[in-house]
Structures are given as structure tokens and as C-alpha cells.
Amino acid sequence: MFAEFVDGPFWYFSATVFVVGVVLRLFFALRLGTPRPLSRPRESASRGFIRTVFTRFIPRREFFPRMRLEVIAGYAFHLGLFALLFFAAPHVEFYKERILGFGWTPMPYWAFIVSAQLAFAGLLLLWLRRVLHPVSRILSDAGDHIGTILVFLVMLTGCLALAEFHDSLRVLHFFLAELLLIYFPFSSLMHTFTFVLSRGYLGAGFARHGVKA
Amino acid sequence: MPVDMNVMRGFMEQIQQLGQMDVPSERPDEERVDTAKRVMLEKLDTALAVDLEACVHCGLCAEACHFYLSTEDPRYVPVRKLELMRRLYRRERGPLRWLYRLTTRDITMDDLEEWQELVYDACTVCQRCSLICPMGVHVAAGVAGMRAAMRAADLMPVEMRFVGQEQSEKGSLFGVGSEEFRQAIEELRASGLSIPLDEPRADILVLSAVTDILLFKDTLVSTIRIMNHIGASWTFSSQGYESANFGYMAGDEEWQCAASKRVYDAAVACGAQTVIVAECGHAYPALRWDGAELFGKPLPFEVLAPAEFLAREIVAGRLKVKPIGKQKKVSFHDPCKIGRVGGVVDAPRVVLQALGVDLREAEPHGVENLCCGGGAGNFLINRGMPLRQKAFELKIRQYDATGADEIVTSCDSCQMNFMAGSMMHQWNKPIEGLVALVGQNLA
Structure with missing residues (x-):
């Protein structure tokens, strides 16, 4: 009964909340508009927009020693999660069966284990920093912790489900993933999409002034 | 011509007095x-x-x-x-x-x-x-x-409010208005300098700043010498001479517009194709990057920071300087508003290279340089002094590590903050302006 609910109506509901919520949050920010700059630029703003979206993946050498832990943990978590999300065999199967109608080659089991370990280690380190560092502690709100806990639980149940091959674990994993989808548009997890715009606007502004941001 | 520290102290006392003039807002x-x-x-x-x-x-x-x-x-x-x-x-x-x-x-x-x-x-x-x-x-x-x-x-710090209001309403800063500027020019003329003022036509409108009139007179004199040395068609304007824009720093668009409008009108009146702002950090982005937005159309003239203009003239061969030599060990402090915000980073280094000094780059420098702590009008805020001076300790460590004997910069506010910091910390590292350095070493 619960499995049918999770696999059926609740999936459609959570996917709808996710898509509509993300679109609305982006739309409400974009509709505010940005004044068209009139001063003579030193460099193309569009070029700066695109450049900063990519260059910001690598921290500046000046700052790296002060952000080593965050960079390494951040990359471990995000790369691990990306690999799990798009290349774990059950996920590829899910995209093929339920969403896209086609699939791709999944990663082997050992790669799944490595990705999961990276993602867990990264997430835990980032969360520990959030809790222990006075700066991130003063900034963090309940939403940040809820997001972290949900992602952690989704990853944990996903790993257990794959290791144990037990349907109840799969249902629990899917249910938590659906909760995460619902929570997503209400949270700072939105940075998954908004980072492109925030980096881009910054890069565009700096490029007009002739500075590579 | 070093800065008279008594004048500097007097200037700081004036700022301290501003802090005592606060009156609570009457609005609910x-x-x-x-x-x-x-x-x-x-x-x-x-x-x-x-x-x-x-x-x-x-x-x-x-x-x-x-x-x-x-x-x-x-x-x-x-x-x-x-x-x-x-x-x-x-x-x-x-x-x-x-x-x-x-x-x-x-x-x-x-x-x-x-x-x-x-x-x-x-x-x-x-x-x-x-x-x-x-x-x-x-x-x-x-x-x-x-x-x-x-x-x-009504929560702007009182010092910024008074200075901003003075500029907006009277067109003067710290009591220096058009008349005082004209007097300062007359005094310099009396010393033998040829100074075009309020010329009906000129290619270049050169701006000054209250700090140059009260404190950094060497910068003002050097500006005049450099412009005459180049032989450019230039002028000061008694109606639009002030670079500083306290509206820009305070976040008051009306004040900002009023200050920029005076310069805009003066430039248009003499048909200037170029406006050179003074060595006043925020003045450059206020006009170069915000000017067009304020007036709703591109500016009919180009806006240059002094370092930008000096480098351009040196490269073009119109500005010739005497090499000082490597015995002068200097480090350059990139003012945030000129470097990171303004995008002028290479130009001062072109000038220092032409002067042949031993440039000891600080770490960090360029667009990543640390702020001196006095920018965006903060130099005026009395209650912020302890925090500002704490931040200044980073600058001391930064420049002590270079082995340079002195620091050169291209911003009056930075210079004042360095001088205040030096006094507070008994730090003996002189600071001078780039324009003054060039003016003293014209070929």
C-alpha cells in the first residue's frame, strides 16, 4: 500500500512540486530585471558571464590555503553525489523506465562504492564545518541543516537499498528522495541552479570593468 | 613637499568634531x-x-x-x-x-x-x-x-551625513568650495605656475579633490606640472573641480547625481573629450562606471584615473620622466576602488617601471589586494576607528614583508588611512601618491 503510494501518486506530486517550485523561484528572481549598463565597457559582459561560471570552479591561488578543507570536501561531495545520481545502475534504470525512455551505461559497483564514500565523507566534513566553525554557524539556519540531513538520509538509504536488495529499503529511499524533491525549492539547495546566474552576473559586471573575476 | 602632519591632525580633528554633531531622528x-x-x-x-x-x-x-x-x-x-x-x-x-x-x-x-x-x-x-x-x-x-x-x-553615520549634505547643498567639502578652490589656484599661480582655470574650450578637464587642496598640495602641484609638461589643452573648472562624491559612498543617489552633474556640466561646457579624476579612489568608479547610469545615457567624454592617464602618456612618449633608480624600494598599494572595482591595475606599474624604482610587490596585490580599511567613506566614521586600525595591522604585516622603504598609492583616502594608521601604530613607512612621485621626477 505504502510502496504503491510512494511509487505512484507521491512520486508525481513530489516531481511536480520540484519542477514548479524551481521554475517559480527562478522566475520570481528573473522578473525583477537588471538595469542595462550604459558606461563604456572594457570587455564584453557576456564573455565575463560565461568565463566566471567556469573559472569559479577553481579557487584563486591567493585564497586556496584558507579554503582547502571546503574545496576538497566540496568537490568530494558534489562529484560523488553527481556520479551516484546519474550513474548508479538503479538510477539509470529509473530514468529509462520512468522519465526519459532511454538509458546509458551505468558505473560499475566498485565505482558506486568509491562515489558513495566520497559523497559521504564530503557531506559529513561540510556539515561538521557548518556546525563547528563560528562563521558558518552564525550564518546557518534550520533550512541548511534540514537539507543536509535529508541528503544524508537519501544517500544512506540508497546505499543500503543497493547493498541489501530489499524492496522496503528501496521504497524508503525513494520516499526520502521524494521528500527531498519537495523540500528542494524551499531551500538553499536551489544553488544547484542559481549558481550559474550568480557567478554569471558577477563575472559580467567585473568584465565590464576589465577585471577577471 | 611632505604632508604637514599638523594639517593632517587638524583635518582629523575636524572629522572628530563632526561626530559630536549628531541629532536623533525626529521621525517615528x-x-x-x-x-x-x-x-x-x-x-x-x-x-x-x-x-x-x-x-x-x-x-x-x-x-x-x-x-x-x-x-x-x-x-x-x-x-x-x-x-x-x-x-x-x-x-x-x-x-x-x-x-x-x-x-x-x-x-x-x-x-x-x-x-x-x-x-x-x-x-x-x-x-x-x-x-x-x-x-x-x-x-x-x-x-x-x-x-x-x-x-x-536616518541611520547614516553622522560624519557622512554632514559631509554629504554639505557637498549636495553647498557644493563644498570641509569648507572648500569654488571660491576656496579659485584662491588655491591663485596662490599657486603666484608661485609661478601657469594654470588654466575655467578655459572656455579644452580637450581635457582635470579634476581636483578637497584632500589635494587641504592636505596633499604636492599632488595638486604635480598634476599641474604634468599637464603643462605634456602640453595638452587642459583646464580646471571652478564649477566642477571636485572628484569626491560622498553620495556614491553614502548610498544617496540624489547627492551622487548632484556631485556628478557639476563635473558633467563643466566638461560639456568646455567641450572636454577626457575627464581625469583626482587620486581619489571612489571618484573613479563613481564617474567612470556610475556616471552614465545616473544620467541615463553614455557620457560624452572618457573618464580616466590618474594612473591610467599617466601610463597612456608615458607609453605614447608624451610624458617623459627621470628614472629614479633601484635604490628607491617601493611597494604599490592598489586602492580597491581603482584596482578591483575600477579595473586599473597594470597602469600604475607601467608608471613605476618608467620611474625605474625597485618595485617590491606585496602579497597579495593587484585585484586581490587587501583594502586599507578606510575606503567607502569609512575614514570619516569616528566610532569605526578601533576596527579600522585593527584591520590596518594586516597592511603593516603585508608591506613589512616586502622589504620596501616606502609605499606608493593612487588614492587620497588610502593615503590618509595609511597616515592615520602609521600614527596609531608608530609604523614608520612613508606613503606617497603616484602623481606626486611623477611630478617630482619629470624629465
């Missing part, structure tokens, strides 16, 4: 909060909204902020300065406002009073935090909006 708190919120909402554009949506509260921006680095006080983490804007965006403009109105509290007068220190005393709008943020959040843009909101709620 509710009205002030409403006005602040309205201004914040006006400043909320897409770029700022996506910044507020993208921040993941990692706090890395603190690692780039001179106020945090010097105090390790988490209150000063840059992005926290936008917290009220974030709250307001979520409650008033975001798609989930119905939810956030239930779950977050509205902005109060207590909030504004707490944030007043954060967006004035503890932020020089230097933009260094934007370089470290993994999400590319432009904190300074939000702080500029917050300053405008504070101004609207």
Missing part, C-alpha cells in the same frame, strides 16, 4: 523602517536576488574580508550584511512569500540599528569577498543597497 521608528524597506526593495534586482538565492552559508567570504581576518569576529562575515535584504526578498518578493511571512519575522528598528555598524563601519565595499565566493555572490552590491536603505532611515 515605524516610518523609518518602512522607508528603509522600500529602498531595499527598490534596490532588489535580478542580480541581487539570484545572489540571495545562491548563497549556501558556507562563510568563505569571511576569509577574504580584512575586518574578519583581523578580528576573527563572525559578526563581520560579509554575506551576513545582506541578511535583512534576504529576509525582505523572501517575505515581499519571492514566490514563497506567503510561507516566509509566517516563518520569518519582519525587519525592525533594532535590526536596522544592528546592521548599521555592519554595512558602514565593518564594510568598505571593497569587493574582495566576491573573488572568493564559490557562488559568485556580489556582497558589495547588496551593501550599497543597504547603505541607501540606512540613509533613508
